[in-house]
Amino acid sequence: MGPQLNLAADADALDGRLLFAIPKKGRLHDKCLELLAGADIQFRRHHRLDVCLVKNHNIALVFLPAADIPSFVGKGNVDLGITGQDVILEAQMDKHVTEVLKLGFGKCALQVQVPEAGPIKSVDDLAGKRVVTSFEVLAAQYFKDVDARLQRADSQQTRIEYVGGSVEAACSLGLADGIVDLVESGDTMRAAGLHAIATLLQTEAVLIKSSTPKHLTLEPLIKVITSRIAGVVAAGRYVVCEYNIHRKDLAEATSVTPGRRAATISPLDEEGWVAVSVMVEKSKIADAMDELVKIGAQDIMIFNLDNCRV
Ligand SMILES: Nc1ncnc2c1ncn2[C@@H]1O[C@H](COP(=O)(O)OP(=O)(O)OP(=O)(O)O)[C@@H](O)[C@H]1O
Numbered sequence: 001m002g003p004q005l006n007l008a009a010d011a012d013a014l015d016g017r018l019l020f021a022i023p024k025k026g027r028l029h030d031k032c033l034e035l036l037a038g039a040d041i042q043f044r045r046h047h048r049l050d051v052c053l054v055k056n057h058n059i060a061l062v063f064l065p066a067a068d069i070p071s072f073v074g075k076g077n078v079d080l081g082i083t084g085q086d087v088i089l090e091a092q093m094d095k096h097v098t099e100v101l102k103l104g105f106g107k108c109a110l111q112v113q114v115p116e117a118g119p120i121k122s123v124d125d126l127a128g129k130r131v132v133t134s135f136e137v138l139a140a141q142y143f144k145d146v147d148a149r150l151q152r153a154d155s156q157q158t159r160i161e162y163v164g165g166s167v168e169a170a171c172s173l174g175l176a177d178g179i180v181d182l183v184e185s186g187d188t189m190r191a192a193g194l195h196a197i198a199t200l201l202q203t204e205a206v207l208i209k210s211s212t213p214k215h216l217t218l219e220p221l222i223k224v225i226t227s228r229i230a231g232v233v234a235a236g237r238y239v240v241c242e243y244n245i246h247r248k249d250l251a252e253a254t255s256v257t258p259g260r261r262a263a264t265i266s267p268l269d270e271e272g273w274v275a276v277s278v279m280v281e282k283s284k285i286a287d288a289m290d291e292l293v294k295i296g297a298q299d300i301m302i303f304n305l306d307n308c309r310v
């Protein structure tokens with residue numbers, strides 16, 4: 001059993017530790033736990049406790065709602081955090097936090113949506129009507145600009161109303177003429193009979209630290225954790241590709257798989273042939289293999305990476 005923290009009885013246990021905020025539930029939670037495991041940040045979270053000590057580092061994890069993490073980091077109450085770029089902007093903390101690393105998950109778009117079958121076809125049609133959202137700051141900024149461009153009178157400005165969840169139900173319940181909400185696959189939007197007419201922003205999960213850190217002595221530990229997490233993220237993004245190729249075709253083959261810095265080329269125990277080993281982005285590997293086969297590569301093998309440092 002790892003060290004546990006009873007905050008009321010043992011607040012001193014946090015002294016000097018790097019506080020690292022992790023979304024306590026929702027879309028980002030499981031991916032964050034995978035990152036922590038990949039970075040060998042060991043902890044055991046006690047039932048119902050939102051703070052726990054890390055066994056093998058001078059760190060305490062703080063489990064918070066994703067939307068609260070930007071303020072905690074921005075105000076320096078915690079040193080490091082993972083959350084979405086969308087909630088950083090919504091909390092107006094973008095000047096107070098520094099984005100250390102993009103994490104490659106939690107990717108979605110914040111979009112204006114209206115009923116597909118209804119009369120509203122554009123943002124200009126929606127201006128002056130009712131918009132329901134959990135992103136009231138970003139929606140208000142966006143429609144303020146729209147209203148200004150359309151020179152709408154003060155009494156005819158777009159009305160933004162906050163709801164905490166199930167935003168997609170607002171139009172069919174008669175609460176709104178349009179909504180501003182996150183879209184990933186579009187399934188929720190389509191199931192609610194809505195379609196997107198504008199995009200406010202694209203977002204993904206990021207590792208952030210305070211722009212004005214309170215504990216400068218923790219900077220070296222922040223660097224180590226950042227480098228470990230960057231390694232886990234890169235390991236998920238790349239595969240190792242190995243193949244054999246005749247030396248005459250080597251230049252063409254390595255133009256398809258140039259590697260991150262350069263390809264590793266080793267001689268084979270057969271005149272004129274070499275083995276190539278390179279890192280290739282996962283999203284490009286199928287096309288790269290097709291090309292390599294055309295060029296004459298043989299024995300092409302792909303390996304997943306458990307971890308790496310790049
Ligand atoms: N459909 C999605 N696809 C990818 N990322 C998403 C999606 N929905 C939300 N996110 C990202 O995850 C963050 C947290 O959203 P989520 O709705 O999971 O949080 P929550 O409100 O804390 O949890 P819950 O919805 O369980 O109450 C968002 O700010 C956004 O960055």
Ligand SMILES: O=P(O)(O)OC[C@H]1O[C@H](OP(=O)(O)OP(=O)(O)O)[C@H](O)[C@@H]1O
Nearest residue numbers: 027165166182183184185186187188189
């Ligand atoms: O385009 P999709 O892939 O359907 O994803 C979009 C949905 O995901 C998020 O909600 P989530 O499911 O996390 O639940 P919530 O409504 O409780 O926030 C978001 O608020 C949308 O409703």
